[in-house]
Amino acid sequence: MSDHEQQAAPRRGKVLEALARAERKVFTRPTPKSANAKVKFLLTRAKGSAKALAERLGVSRRTVERYRAGKLTTPQKRLHAALVEATESEWQPQVRAQAREQASTSSGMMVEVTAYVGFTCSGSSDDGRIRTITTPISPTYVKQILELQEAGATEEDLHPIDAEAITESYFTEWGTRAGGLRADFTHVQSIDFQF
Structure with missing residues (x-):
């Protein structure tokens, strides 16, 4: 493959790769x-x-x-x-479909991400920095993420919804604190999902 072909070949981003890895982990054979x-x-x-x-x-x-x-x-x-x-x-498309359905309707999934996380909130004292966060994602957000993936979303399309899901569960603890906080992440070093 020439240098031009390597540059032209589509590369999946880290979030899309992480979703694919999570699906491979549910294979039964x-x-x-x-x-x-x-x-x-x-x-x-x-x-x-x-x-x-x-x-x-x-x-x-x-x-x-x-x-x-x-x-x-x-x-x-x-x-x-x-x-x-x-x-x-x-x-195993049926096994993958069952795992996706369960995650988007009842169980959600876990995410572990290491990325630069910054905040938008009045009165916030946390400056942006590299963080490693492990947290569950609610089925509502899982459904949105999986629908975007199926629709051919890009890495840039998935970052905002992933950040919103992480904000809800990790930073605002399901809306019980830090109202109005919004976290964004960039420079993703690693990310893993688990159904």
Whole structure:
């Protein structure tokens, strides 16, 4: 892959990656391990179309057919990453859907974030700084976050709703203190969600 192609390739942000990791943790069975098994699984999802799968992975139809037949076994780094991403995004859709439904209707989810957090509030004495925060997120916010993710939201679209969810549970303790406080986070160093 050329430098231009690497720069042009879409990269998911830290929040979107964290949501994908959280979904992978709810799998009840391991994903296929070998490139051959991944290609066979993805072909079932593509209704047997080697052409459609090749376009999705960014390789030729012949390459897909060689992996399916077992003639090729060790993909290059870019193809390996594409196979892993595609397989995990298609694996156990019902299990993922159940976890998402439960989190957005009853249980919520946990978030752990390390980021620069600043405040907007009259009389606030807390200056912005790097903080590590672990807190639950209410089902209402989980539903909004997951709906935005499904709608193709960008990282910048998700930051405000994540900050609002963290503010509600961590800083205002579900509205019992610090009324009117608003926290924003930037420069996310790490973030993890748990259904």
